[in-house]
Structure formats: structure tokens, C-alpha cells
Amino acid sequence: MEKSPRIDDPLTLRIGHEELVIRRRYETLSIANDFLIAIWFLVGSVLFLYPSQETLAVWMFIIGSFQFLVRPAIRLASHLHLQRIPDSDWQK
Numbered sequence: 498m499e500k501s502p503r504i505d506d507p508l509t510l511r512i513g514h515e516e517l518v519i520r521r522r523y524e525t526l527s528i529a530n531d532f533l534i535a536i537w538f539l540v541g542s543v544l545f546l547y548p549s550q551e552t553l554a555v556w557m558f559i560i561g562s563f564q565f566l567v568r569p570a571i572r573l574a575s576h577l578h579l580q581r582i583p584d585s586d587w588q589k
Contacts, residue, residue, distance in 0.1 A: 527568065
């Protein structure tokens with residue numbers, strides 16, 4: 498029994514090859530952002546072990562917290578970009 502393709506599946510060719518490329522770019526950007534968030538918080542946590550580095554540690558947490566705001570902005574940009582692309586006749 499074959500699974501039916503999901504509309505929100507990142508590999509869906511619902512409007513042709515262009516959608517596939519766009520979704521992968523935004524997904525890659527989101528993954529890179531998540532890695533940076535983890536790095537800022539990990540480095541900040543380690544720096545808190547050294548009292549002389551406390552100010553730098555706080556800045557790492559501030560940067561990481563700001564990047565938590567970037568995450569939904571990436572998703573919103575992806576959705577808005579995909580909405581602007583006209584439907585193709587590929588599925589018809």
C-alpha cells in the first residue's frame with residue numbers, strides 16, 4: 498500500500514521544481530540557525546563557569562535569545578515566498 502503524499506512534505510512537487518528548491522533553502526537556513534542557537538547557549542553556559550567571563554556569557558545568551566526570534570521569521574518568510582509563486586499546470 499502506497500502512502501499518499503502530504504501537501505506540507507518538503508519534497509512535494511506541488512508547483513514544480515521551484516517549490517522543492519525554495520523549501521530546501523529555507524529548511525537549510527532554519528537548521529543553520531538552530532545550530533547557532535545551540536552554540537551560543539553552550540558557549541555561554543561554559544563561560545559562566547569563569548566569573549571573569551560572566552559578561553561575555555550574558556551576551557551569548559542574549560544573542561541566542563535573539564536567534565529564537567529569527568526562527569519564526571524564517572518560517573514566515575518561507576510561507577510568504579511560497580504564496581507569491583503562481584501555481585503551475587504540472588498537476589493538471
